[in-house]
Amino acid sequence: MEPAQQRLLYNSIPTGPPEIRIMPFRHATVRGKQLQITPLHLSEAVQGTVGQLECNITSPIKGDRAILVIWYKGAQTIPFYTNGSHAGSVSGIPIGTTGPNQAPAGAFDARDVREGSHRSSNSSFDGRTNFYPNRSPAMLEILQTKPTDSGIYRCRVDFHKSPTRNTRVQLTVIGKCAAAALPGNFAADMISHIAEQSAGTSSTTLH
Amino acid sequence: MWMIAALRDVQVSVPPAVRRGDTATLHCYYDMDGESLYSVKWYKGRREFYRYTPKESPPMKIFPAQGVQVKRTASNESQLTLLGLSLASSGKYSCEVSADAPSFHTMIVTGDLEVCEIPKHVPSIHAMRSRYRVGDIVRGNCTSHNSRPPANLTWYINEAQVGATGDQGWE
Numbered sequence: 001m002e003p004a005q006q007r008l009l010y011n012s013i014p015t016g017p018p019e020i021r022i023m024p025f026r027h028a029t030v031r032g033k034q035l036q037i038t039p040l041h042l043s044e045a046v047q048g049t050v051g052q053l054e055c056n057i058t059s060p061i062k063g064d065r066a067i068l069v070i071w072y073k074g075a076q077t078i079p080f081y082t083n084g085s086h087a088g089s090v091s092g093i094p095i096g097t098t099g100p101n102q103a104p105a106g107a108f109d110a111r112d113v114r115e116g117s118h119r120s121s122n123s124s125f126d127g128r129t130n131f132y133p134n135r136s137p138a139m140l141e142i143l144q145t146k147p148t149d150s151g152i153y154r155c156r157v158d159f160h161k162s163p164t165r166n167t168r169v170q171l172t173v174i175g176k177c178a179a180a181a182l183p184g185n186f187a188a189d190m191i192s193h194i195a196e197q198s199a200g201t202s203s204t205t206l207h
Numbered sequence: 208m209w210m211i212a213a214l215r216d217v218q219v220s221v222p223p224a225v226r227r228g229d230t231a232t233l234h235c236y237y238d239m240d241g242e243s244l245y246s247v248k249w250y251k252g253r254r255e256f257y258r259y260t261p262k263e264s265p266p267m268k269i270f271p272a273q274g275v276q277v278k279r280t281a282s283n284e285s286q287l288t289l290l291g292l293s294l295a296s297s298g299k300y301s302c303e304v305s306a307d308a309p310s311f312h313t314m315i316v317t318g319d320l321e322v323c324e325i326p327k328h329v330p331s332i333h334a335m336r337s338r339y340r341v342g343d344i345v346r347g348n349c350t351s352h353n354s355r356p357p358a359n360l361t362w363y364i365n366e367a368q369v370g371a372t373g374d375q376g377w378e
Binding site: 109121158 | 246248254255258270305309310311312313314315
C-alpha cells in the first residue's frame with residue numbers, strides 16, 4: 001500500500017477552539033516486524049442469546065483504578081498482518097484493526113468515583129448492551145444478539161496512573177440453524193441454551 | 208440533510224524522517240464540531256505515552272516509552288514535541304482523540320517516524336595500493352561509517368561511475 005500524501009492547502013494558527021485544519025498527512029504503512037495490533041480474543045454466541053465480551057479492567061499498578069471504559073465496535077478492519085502464524089494471533093486470522101471512526105457501543109464512566117461513593121454511570125448506546133465492571137473479568141453483555149453484532153470490538157480502559165489498555169474481542173454470532181448443524185453435543189447444548197434464554201425457565205437437554 | 212455534530216477530520220502530521228539527536232514536533236489536528244474534548248492520546252506502537260485531558264489538573268500525563276522524551280513546554284492538545292530522538296524512537300505514532308460524554312466519539316490516525324543516522328564524514332577507501340602492474344587486479348574497500356539506513360556506495364574511476372558488475376575496461 002503506497003502512502004498517500006496531500007499537498008499543504010491551508011494552514012491556520014489556532015486562536016480559539018479547534019477548527020478544521022488541512023495539513024499533509026500520511027497513511028500508516030505496513031513495515032516488516034512493526035506491528036500495531038492488540039491481542040484478539042474470541043467469543044461466540046448463538047443468535048438471539050447473550051453475547052459476552054471480556055475485558056480486564058484491573059490496573060497493573062497497585063492502588064490505581066480504571067476511570068473510564070469505552071467499548072467500540074470497529075467500523076473497518078484493515079489487516080496489517082496476514083501471517084496467521086504470528087505469536088500475537090490467537091486464531092490465525094488477519095489481525096489489526098484500524099479505522100479513523102470508532103463507533104462507541106457502550107461506556108462505563110467512573111471518573112467521578114471517590115472512595116465509598118458509587119456515582120459511576122453506565123451507558124448503553126443502543127439499549128442492548130450492559131457492562132458489568134465488578135465481575136472478574138469485567139464483562140460486556142449484548143442481549144438478543146443479531147448477526148450484525150458480529151465483528152471486532154475494542155475495549156479501551158483509561159486508568160488514572162497506568163497507560164491505557166486496549167484489548168479486542170471478536171464476536172461471532174452463529175445462526176440458530178448453523179448451530180444445530182454442528183456435530184455432537186454442541187448443537188444440543190446450544191439448542192437448550194436458546195430455550196433457557198427465551199423461556200426464562202429451565203429446560204431438558206435434547207438428545 | 209442534518210448532520211449530527213461530531214468529532215471529525217482527525218489528521219496527524221509526522222515528519223517522515225529526522226536526524227538522530229534532533230527534536231521533532233508531531234501534530235494532531237481535529238475538528239470537535241461542537242463536541243467537548245475528553246482526551247488526546249499519543250501511542251508509540253501500542254503503548255500510550257502521552258495523554259492530554261483538558262478537564263484534569265494537570266492536563267498532561269506522560270508515561271515512559273522507549274526512545275520517547277517529551278518536551279512538556281512545547282506539547283499540548285494538538286501537538287507533541289519529542290527531544291533527543293534516537294534510533295529507537297523510530298516507529299508508528301498514533302493520535303487518538305475522544306469526545307466527552309455522552310458520545311465518546313473517537314478517532315485514531317497513525318503516522319510513521321523514521322530516525323536516521325547521517326554519516327559525519329565522506330566515505331573512505333582502504334586496502335588499495337598506489338601502484339599496480341599491467342594485468343594486476345585492483346581491489347579496494349569503500350567504507351561509510353554510522354549510517355542508517357545503510358548508505359548506497361558508488362565507485363568512480365577518474366570521475367566516471369563504475370557499473371554495478373564492474374565489467375569495464377580501463378586504459
